[in-house]
Amino acid sequence: xxxxxxxxxxxxxxxxxxxxxxYLVDGFVAGEIPDYQMSAFLMAVTINGFSDREVIAxxxxxxxxxxxxxxxxxxxxxxxxxxxxxxxxxxxxxxVAALGMKMVKMSGRGLGHTGGxxxxxxxxxxMQLNLPEDKIKKSISExxxxxxxxxxxxxxxxxxxxxxxxxxxxxxxxxxxxxSIMCKKIASGAKIIVIDIKVGKGAFLxxxxxxxxxxxxxxxxxxxxxxxxxxxxxRMDEPLGINIGNGLEVMESLSFLNGDYDDKLYDLxxxxxxxxxxxxxNISHLEAQEQVKEVISNKEALNAFFAIIENxxxxxxxxxxxxxxxxxxxxKSGYIKKIDALQMGQLVQQxxxxxxxxxxxxxxxxxxxxxxxxxxxxxxGETLLKVYYxxxxxxNSEFLKxxxxxxxxxxxxxxxxxxx
Amino acid sequence: xxxxxxxxxxxxxxxxxxxxxxYLVDGFVAGEIPDYQMSAFLMAVTINGFSDREVIAxxxxxxxxxxxxxxxxxxxxxxxxxxxxxxxxxxxxxxVAALGMKMVKMSGRGLGHTGGxxxxxxxxxxMQLNLPEDKIKKSISExxxxxxxxxxxxxxxxxxxxxxxxxxxxxxxxxxxxxSIMCKKIASGAKIIVIDIKVGKGAFLxxxxxxxxxxxxxxxxxxxxxxxxxxxxxRMDEPLGINIGNGLEVMESLSFLNGDYDDKLYDLxxxxxxxxxxxxxNISHLEAQEQVKEVISNKEALNAFFAIIENxxxxxxxxxxxxxxxxxxxxKSGYIKKIDALQMGQLVQQxxxxxxxxxxxxxxxxxxxxxxxxxxxxxxGETLLKVYYxxxxxxNSEFLKxxxxxxxxxxxxxxxxxxx
Numbered sequence: 087x088x089x090x091x092x093x094x095x096x097x098x099x100x101x102x103x104x105x106x107x108x109y110l111v112d113g114f115v116a117g118e119i120p121d122y123q124m125s126a127f128l129m130a131v132t133i134n135g136f137s138d139r140e141v142i143a144x145x146x147x148x149x150x151x152x153x154x155x156x157x158x159x160x161x162x163x164x165x166x167x168x169x170x171x172x173x174x175x176x177x178x179x180x181x182v183a184a185l186g187m188k189m190v191k192m193s194g195r196g197l198g199h200t201g202g203x204x205x206x207x208x209x210x211x212x213m214q215l216n217l218p219e220d221k222i223k224k225s226i227s228e229x230x231x232x233x234x235x236x237x238x239x240x241x242x243x244x245x246x247x248x249x250x251x252x253x254x255x256x257x258x259x260x261x262x263x264x265x266s267i268m269c270k271k272i273a274s275g276a277k278i279i280v281i282d283i284k285v286g287k288g289a290f291l292x293x294x295x296x297x298x299x300x301x302x303x304x305x306x307x308x309x310x311x312x313x314x315x316x317x318x319x320x321r322m323d324e325p326l327g328i329n330i331g332n333g334l335e336v337m338e339s340l341s342f343l344n345g346d347y348d349d350k351l352y353d354l355x356x357x358x359x360x361x362x363x364x365x366x367x368n369i370s371h372l373e374a375q376e377q378v379k380e381v382i383s384n385k386e387a388l389n390a391f392f393a394i395i396e397n398x399x400x401x402x403x404x405x406x407x408x409x410x411x412x413x414x415x416x417x418k419s420g421y422i423k424k425i426d427a428l429q430m431g432q433l434v435q436q437x438x439x440x441x442x443x444x445x446x447x448x449x450x451x452x453x454x455x456x457x458x459x460x461x462x463x464x465x466x467g468e469t470l471l472k473v474y475y476x477x478x479x480x481x482n483s484e485f486l487k488x489x490x491x492x493x494x495x496x497x498x499x500x501x502x503x504x505x506x
Numbered sequence: 507x508x509x510x511x512x513x514x515x516x517x518x519x520x521x522x523x524x525x526x527x528x529y530l531v532d533g534f535v536a537g538e539i540p541d542y543q544m545s546a547f548l549m550a551v552t553i554n555g556f557s558d559r560e561v562i563a564x565x566x567x568x569x570x571x572x573x574x575x576x577x578x579x580x581x582x583x584x585x586x587x588x589x590x591x592x593x594x595x596x597x598x599x600x601x602v603a604a605l606g607m608k609m610v611k612m613s614g615r616g617l618g619h620t621g622g623x624x625x626x627x628x629x630x631x632x633m634q635l636n637l638p639e640d641k642i643k644k645s646i647s648e649x650x651x652x653x654x655x656x657x658x659x660x661x662x663x664x665x666x667x668x669x670x671x672x673x674x675x676x677x678x679x680x681x682x683x684x685x686s687i688m689c690k691k692i693a694s695g696a697k698i699i700v701i702d703i704k705v706g707k708g709a710f711l712x713x714x715x716x717x718x719x720x721x722x723x724x725x726x727x728x729x730x731x732x733x734x735x736x737x738x739x740x741r742m743d744e745p746l747g748i749n750i751g752n753g754l755e756v757m758e759s760l761s762f763l764n765g766d767y768d769d770k771l772y773d774l775x776x777x778x779x780x781x782x783x784x785x786x787x788n789i790s791h792l793e794a795q796e797q798v799k800e801v802i803s804n805k806e807a808l809n810a811f812f813a814i815i816e817n818x819x820x821x822x823x824x825x826x827x828x829x830x831x832x833x834x835x836x837x838k839s840g841y842i843k844k845i846d847a848l849q850m851g852q853l854v855q856q857x858x859x860x861x862x863x864x865x866x867x868x869x870x871x872x873x874x875x876x877x878x879x880x881x882x883x884x885x886x887g888e889t890l891l892k893v894y895y896x897x898x899x900x901x902n903s904e905f906l907k908x909x910x911x912x913x914x915x916x917x918x919x920x921x922x923x924x925x926x
Contacts, residue, residue, distance in 0.1 A: 094675035097552060122541040126674035129549035132517060254546035255514035 089113070089123050096130040104143035111147045115243045121250055128247070128256040136261035141303060142310050144261070148269035151243030155275040159188040159226065162362045163276035165267055167291065167300075168200035169284040170431035171325035174355055175203045175233075176339035180390035181359045183230035184381040187366050190222060192236045192274055196440050196448075199288070199431030201332065204235050205439075209333035209450040213400030229397050230390070241269040260296060264303040271313070278314045278365040280358050285503070288427025289322035294503060301506035316361040319503040320354055324425050324460055326501070327351040331439045331453010331474060333406040340402070343388035348459070350501040355382075357502055408451035408474040414485045416464045423492035424460050430488045438476050449476040454485075460498040464491075509533070509543050516550040524563035531567045535663045541670055548667070548676040556681035561723060562730050564681070568689035571663030575695040579608040579646060582782045583696035585687055587711065587720075588620035589704040590851035591745035594775055595623045595653075596759035600810035601779045603650035604801040607786050610642060612656045612694055616860050616868075619708070619851030621752065624655050625859075629753035629870040633820030649817050650810070661689040680716060684723040691733070698734045698785040700778050705923070708847025709742035714923060721926035736781040739923040740774055744845050744880055746921070747771040751859045751873010751894060753826040760822070763808035768879070770921040775802075777922055828871035828894040834905045836884045843912035844880050850908045858896050869896040874905075880918040884911075 087109045095102055102110075110127060113119035136144060162182060166172050175191060182189045196202030207213050215235040217225065225232040238245065244266050251257050271279055281304060284290070285297035301317035308315035327348045329338040342351065356378050363374035381387045395402050434440065438449035455472040458464050471485060507529045515522055522530075530547060533539035556564060582602060586592050595611060602609045616622030627633050635655040637645065645652040658665065664686050671677045691699055701724060704710070705717035721737035728735035747768045749758040762771065780794035787794070801807045815822050854860065858869035875892040878884050891905060 090673060090675050093549075094678075097549065097675050097678075120542075122545040122670060123674055125542040125546040126549040126676060129513075129517065129546040130553065130675075133550065133553045250542060253510060254543055255510050255517050255550075256546060258514075258517075 089119055093123060093127045093130060096127060096134060099134045101137045101140050104146070107140065107144050108147050111144075111151065111243050111247075115151055115246060124247070125250055125254040125256065128251055128254060128259075128262070131262060132256040132259040135259075138303070138306055141261045141265055142307055145265040145269050145272070145307050148241045148244045148265055149273045152241050152273060153237070153239040154273045155190070155240070157188070157190075157226065157275050160278065160366065161276045162187045162189045162278040162366060163191065163271050163274065164189075164280045164282070164358055164362065165271065166282040167263070167267075167284050167289065169322040169326055170200060170288045170427040170434070171327045171330040171335065172201065172284070173206060173327065173329075173335040173339050174282065174351075174358060176206060176336060177342050177355050178359050179231050179233055180343060180387045180394055181355070181378060181381055182362065183390040183394060184386040185359070185363055185377060187230065187362060188226050189231045190226065190234060190274060191231065192234045192240065192270065194236050198442075199428060199435050199440060200290070201330070201335065201440065203233070205448060205450065206332045206335050207233055207400070209336050209406040210395060210400040210402060211404035211406070213395065214398045217398065225397055229393050231394055232398065233394060236270065240273045244269050257290070260299050260303060263290075264300055264307060268304060268307045268311075272311050276313065278362055279308065280316045280318060280361045282354070282358055283317050283319050284322035285319060286321050286323035286427065288325070288431055294319065298504070298506065305506070314365040316365070317506040318354070318357055318361065319506060321499060321501050321503060322427055324498070325427050325430050325456060326354070328456050328459075329453060330430065330434045330456070331437070332448070332450040334453040334455060334474065336405045337407065340388075340391070343382065343385070343391050345383065354501050357505070361505070406451040408449070408476050410476065411472055411474045413469045414471050414473060414482045416466055416468050416470050416489075417486060418491060419464065419466045420491035420493060421495045422458055422460045422462050422464060422489060423496055424490040424498075425456065426488045426490070430454070433480055433484055433488065436478060436480060437473070438478050452476045461495060463495070509539055513543060513547045513550060516547060516554060519554045521557045521560050524566070527560065527564050528567050531564075531571065531663050531667075535571055535666060544667070545670055545674040545676065548671055548674060548679075548682070551682060552676040552679040555679075558723070558726055561681045561685055562727055565685040565689050565692070565727050568661050568664045568667075568685055569693045572661050572693060573657070573659040574693045575610070575660070577608070577610075577646065577695050580698065580786065581696045582607045582609045582698040582786060583611065583691050583694065584609075584700045584702070584778055584782065585691065586702040587683070587687075587704050587709065589742040589746055590620060590708045590847040590854070591747045591750040591755065592621065592704070593626060593747060593749075593755040593759050594702065594771075594778060596626060596756060597762050597775050598779050599651050599653055600763060600807045600814055601775070601798060601801055602782065603810040603814060604806040605779070605783055605797060607650065607782060608646050609651045610646065610654060610694060611651065612654045612660065612690065614656050619848060619855050619860060620710070621750075621755065621860065623653070625868060625870065626752045626755050627653055627820070629756050629826040630815060630820040630822060631824035631826070633815065634818045637818065645817055649813050651814055652818065653814060656690065660693045664689050677710070680719050680723060683710075684720055684727060688724060688727045688731075692731050696733065698782055699728065700736045700738060700781045702774070702778055703737050703739050704742035705739060706741050706743035706847065708745070708851055714739065718924070718926065725926070734785040736785070737926040738774070738777050738781065739926060741919060741921050741923060742847055744918070745847050745850055745876060746774070748879075749873060749875050750850065750854045751857070752868070752870040754873040754875060754894065756825045757827065760808075760811070763802065763805070763811050765803065774921050777925070781925070826871040828869070828896050830896065831892055831894045833889045834891050834893060834902045836886055836888050836890050836909075837906060838911060839884065839886045840911040840913055841915045842878055842880045842882050842884060842909060843916055844910040844918075845876065846908045846910070850874070853900055853904055853908070856898060856900060857893070858898050872896045881915060883915065
């Protein structure tokens with residue numbers, strides 16, 4: 087096969103068959119097809135798209151580029167397309183365990199203005215995120231859940247492609263996003279999956295239309311693999327919950343499971359967890375919701391949280407939080423109409439909580455705690471947020487730019503848009 | 507500026523300003539922007555296009571990436587987008603000299619199934635194609651014309667970009683083709699230019715529509731630089747002339763100037779040369795045609811051919827032609843309807859006359875001589891073509907596949923489609 091002809095096929099809007107996609111991806115992984123050819127191909131895909139058939143074939147090629155796990159148990163999994171303050175994995179993992187479901191959750195590191203679960207877990211002292219296979223199997227049978235760093239052995243082609251997409255403006259392709267999400271879930275053996283598709287200013291996907299298109303494509307891939315998938319379309323215009331920053335988000339998760347939670351975060355956690363349970367137990371959604379709420383209120387999920395962390399040698403009493411902090415006060419009075427998730431996420435990243443490039447070092451202890459949320463009335467001089475900083479300090483005025491005020495109280499929209 | 511954001515701008519169909527294009531091209535030339543980012547950008551341009559304003563800005567950036575020549579004389583230039591058997595430069599250069607016009611013709615090497623003028627000239631023993639500046643000036647004043655290898659100092663960015671485009675399926679972009687052609691002409695100081703835009707199966711551009719679009723874009727760039735440009739749209743479905751292969755095409759050029767020519771090649775040569783003369787002398791096209799025909803028939807152009815080659819130390823009596831040859835005979839009787847230029851060009855390339863990759867070694871002595879052309883009647887067993895081969899031999903049946911027969915004589919279409 088001729089690489090240039092294959093790229094040209096996609097450039098001119100034609101579809102590639104599975105053999106051709108295999109040739110491209112395998113050649114790229116083997117180092118035989120250089121990155122400049124692959125990036126041209128990825129740009130052609132980003133602009134001209136993939137047919138459903140191509141997406142399914144491409145996903146399969148990615149799955150087969152690495153190891154495929156299989157378990158005796160019916161494994162569940164969850165995924166989020168990423169947002170600001172999104173600590174749902176930290177909260178849902180213990181709920182899953184408390185409800186008797188089984189999950190090997192592999193997560194990535196953060197990039198850009200959105201955080202990554204691995205970074206958050208790393209803020210817990212001594213937390214082990216790379217476990218040997220026997221330990222994983224043992225954890226599943228004893229605890230029900232383990233939290234791991236995405237294995238380099240699972241869909242390695244996807245990782246290589248993602249690194250290239252990240253620097254060539256080819257990340258915003260619905261088919262490439264769909265295949266990237268699904269290949270890792272398929273290779274890690276999940277049978278019941280819930281995916282939180284975030285849309286809005288602080289998310290990767292800006293519009294509901296894109297979110298729905300992604301959900302439909304994910305469903306098509308899932309169907310082919312006999313996976314039960316639920317997509318939850320949720321808003322990411324404002325930060326999720328109260329805390330943003332790695333250690334701070336661990337602390338919010340602890341508070342949440344202790345009964346002190348932000349309502350929107352609670353709604354989302356219950357939705358994501360209950361949809362897993364619906365498919366796991368073949369019960370009604372109402373019944374599933376009740377069970378989820380029950381393990382939160384009776385602290386079984388909190389105990390599962392401790393158990394999961396202890397099982398992976400983490401010390402929950404030693405979570406990294408920066409000692410240096412300051413407060414930002416409002417310079418006007420009024421109702422908060424909106425806190426801009428993208429701007430706030432970028433400021434927290436600039437504090438040192440996130441990476442601009444893949445190899446940047448980050449500060450797990452920095453971040454912000456939002457003391458006022460949209461819909462709240464704030465008086466001039468009242469504290470809006472608390473900033474935990476490290477080496478980098480950001481002026482109050484920068485934080486104030488994230489806040490939009492209104493004279494009248496406006497009801498902020500619900501966080502969940504649709505279940506697809 | 508952020509490279510990924512600039513690539514993304516083009517990906518999403520927006521226009522880049524001159525500052526942004528300069529940043530991208532200069533960064534690429536300086537090695538600061540890696541090839542995988544540039545290839546993604548080039549693919550986005552190939553699919554989403556450039557506005558007229560962008561093409562003009564991009565061309566200017568390419569021009570400024572290297573040296574810009576200037577001459578006291580009003581310089582002319584010609585260019586062909588490339589075809590099979592296209593030896594027009596070899597024939598037009600002496601016509602230009604015989605008519606008293608001045609031309610520093612810089613040419614490239616062949617790539618793919620189309621030949622390159624530099625390779626053809628290299629088949630002349632000892633021909634010098636890299637002359638020092640003073641020798642170039644002296645040649646212009648004494649001989650009128652010199653034939654050079656494209657200087658690495660002229661628009662180096664274009665050369666780097668072309669190498670990348672060639673391996674990333676981003677060659678078929680009208681704006682990129684237009685800027686690539688014009689930047690070299692502008693930088694080498696030409697004021698009157700004729701461009702032979704070839705369309706058809708054996709050409710780079712497959713359709714007349716593409717050819718016309720290129721012509722219009724070239725005219726827009728030329729206008730901005732106060733260059734008088736004529737575009738000749740010509741057919742490249744069949745090989746041009748009789749001989750294909752480097753040394754063989756030099757020999758055909760000699761025969762042509764000696765009065766023994768293929769009619770279609772003659773028409774094209776007269777058209778291209780006369781349009782230069784129209785703008786050079788401000789005369790009518792009819793008058794210009796007469797003058798061109800005159801210097802061919804009175805052998806002044808032939809003498810200029812010898813003078814040009816002698817001036818550059820070439821030995822016209824020593825042109826490389828392979829000693830090994832064979833004939834291919836027809837296996838049926840009938841009228842030749844068509845000889846496929848693309849297939850024939852690829853066979854000649856496989857004989858060793860052309861390159862698949864930029865660094866491939868080629869055999870300057872191999873090629874074919876077409877003894878029968880479309881419109882001719884051929885009897886079974888009659889010789890169709892003579893093959894000059896070297897290391898690689900190709901079976902007769904492969905050559906026979908290039909021929910399409912008809913029961914009745916059909917008039918092959920004229921080679922010139924339009925003057926734009």
